[in-house]
Amino acid sequence: MDAIFYILLFVFGSSLGSFYVTTAERILTYFYGKKRKTGDWKTRLVSIATIPSHCQSCGAKISSFYLLPVFGFFFSKGRCRHCHTKLGIHYPLSEFLFGLVTSLSFYATDSLLFSISTTFLLGHLVISIFTDATYFSLDYENLPFILFFGTIANFALFGALPGLTELYVFLGFGFFYVLIYFVVKQGMGLGDVFFAPVFAFLAGHPFWILFLNTSYTLAIVVTFLTRKKGESLRGKMIPMGVYFSIALFFTYLAKVMYYYLGLEGFLEDDYES
Incomplete structure (x- = not known):
């Protein structure tokens, strides 16, 4: 049961890592980058929170299978399945770091x-x-x-x-x-x-x-x-x-x-x- 609990903690943390890295990239795009003048700030804020995960290069929606924390990157062989653009290694690394932080911080502090x-x-x-x-x-x-x-x-x-x-x-x-x-x-x-x-x-x-x-x-x-x-x-x-x-x-x-x-x-x- 302890092992299952720590696995769940790791999955939760790595999922948050995926969310925050994606959110950070969208903030750069909608508030600092090429889409900063698209609509008002409320529209852009809603876009950050609601647009499905997609390839930054071709805009194709990423299927749920390839969104699995850490492993999804390797299942896709580190490339977009549509345009074959190479994906950044920071995605699985950040997801792994978040999962590690969540599980180890609980282990150390209970x-x-x-x-x-x-x-x-x-x-x-x-x-x-x-x-x-x-x-x-x-x-x-x-x-x-x-x-x-x-x-x-x-x-x-x-x-x-x-x-x-x-x-x-x-x-x-x-x-x-x-x-x-x-x-x-x-x-x-x-x-x-x-x-x-x-x-x-x-x-x-x-x-x-x-x-x-x-x-x-x-x-x-x-x-x-x-x-x-x-x-x-x-x-x-x-x-x-x-x-x-x-x-x-x-x-x-x-x-x-x-x-x-x-x-x-x-x-x-x-x-x-």
């Missing part, structure tokens, strides 16, 4: 609420990654969902809602990023000013240190390794929303490890202080 809320949180982080990586833009409508599911995940893990400590973290990050935004010319995007304090708030104390260090370390390393030969890093645009999102996900993994290793009492004291 909390179904944490497992599900963390999976939804990851989905909305993926949307932020897609929009910022493609257009250097963070979707503000996505932020309340991140805040909601992140707060629920924290509550499920530690049994307490954010307190004064988290508020201080939020205010500290908010003041710091607003200051950078107005003082340093082109040093910070407005989306980062809104997103970074909320992400730090969700990370909480002392995990905000891990969140901050991880995000900027990733940004520096990836930017350095992917730059063109001889290209200066000065003035180079960096999609910090991508690295903030990845860092917040790693932060929640660290929280799970603390919980799993039996150190949650230390963290609960911080939440109650």
Whole structure:
């Protein structure tokens, strides 16, 4: 019975992964890309939620058999069955990651609420990654969902809602990023000013240190390794929303490890202080 339950958790998580990756791609198309001027925003929002899964190249509807999480990609041999366009490997990889996160987070915490809320949180982080990586833009409508599911995940893990400590973290990050935004010319995007304090708030104390260090370390390393030969890093645009999102996900993994290793009492004291 345990094995069946974990299989069901994996299927649920991988299905959510498929949904969120598809949603992220549709947001790019209908709100940032070639169809951003098609009808009003309500029409485009309905299109995102209701249009059946289809090939991005030829528009052909994808049959249910090939929509199976993870395996559907390999059943189709990684190509559209109509136009034979090669599909991205990110589809099965993201589905597998979501399924793994859902099942392993439950294994480590024994909390179904944490497992599900963390999976939804990851989905909305993926949307932020897609929009910022493609257009250097963070979707503000996505932020309340991140805040909601992140707060629920924290509550499920530690049994307490954010307190004064988290508020201080939020205010500290908010003041710091607003200051950078107005003082340093082109040093910070407005989306980062809104997103970074909320992400730090969700990370909480002392995990905000891990969140901050991880995000900027990733940004520096990836930017350095992917730059063109001889290209200066000065003035180079960096999609910090991508690295903030990845860092917040790693932060929640660290929280799970603390919980799993039996150190949650230390963290609960911080939440109650």
